[in-house]
Amino acid sequence: MPFWVELTVTVFLVIAGVFGFVGSYGLIKLPDPMSRLHAPTKATTLGVGGVLIASMVYFYATTGRISAHELMVTLFLLLTAPITALFIAKVHLHLRKTPKDLPSAGEGSGWASYTAAGPARGVRDFPRQPEEPAPAPATPR
């Protein structure tokens, strides 16, 4: 095996190990759930990306073919990591926070996750905001 292959694979493996461990350690270390969400969804995805690049280079050097499986796994992980992060953040916001706990959204309508008419059927620990009363119909004179 040529030297540059060994060097590339080694560098990518070490970088991936460091990123993966930092992501998992941040899950333990960070204080509150919204900042805990930040560590694994970024760092661990980068770690898996490093492992997959190292694997691509290694199997290209040993078998002489470029395999597309690693690219598919990387693409899938990069596509799905933001979706799972959004869903976990929505779970935290809707189960443990009220709109009064959050900073202002700066717009007239407030946070979009609360203003949608949807998630009223699941497990909720706080009562929903009461709807605005309908304006009284104008009385005909």
Add this chain to the structure above:
Amino acid sequence: MIAYALTFAISAFGLGLLLNLWRVISGPDHSDRILALDTMVINAIALLILLGITLGTTIFFEVSMLFALVGFVSTVSYCRFLLRGDIIE
């Protein structure tokens, strides 16, 4: 040289799995437990690919692809169950 780096990466991801397991056990809330399980799936994918490099076979790529699919679907369905009380409406 690759063998030492493989040992380092496998031990780093294995230690990461143990830390995720600690968060699954002691997580104060549902969202922490879902996040820790999702991170465990990602670390397990990395360990599978490292095992494939160690053994020199490419059979583990299909395994890791299926593992990624199952992990994503289970995370999203768990979150949807907590949010809506139902998975497929």
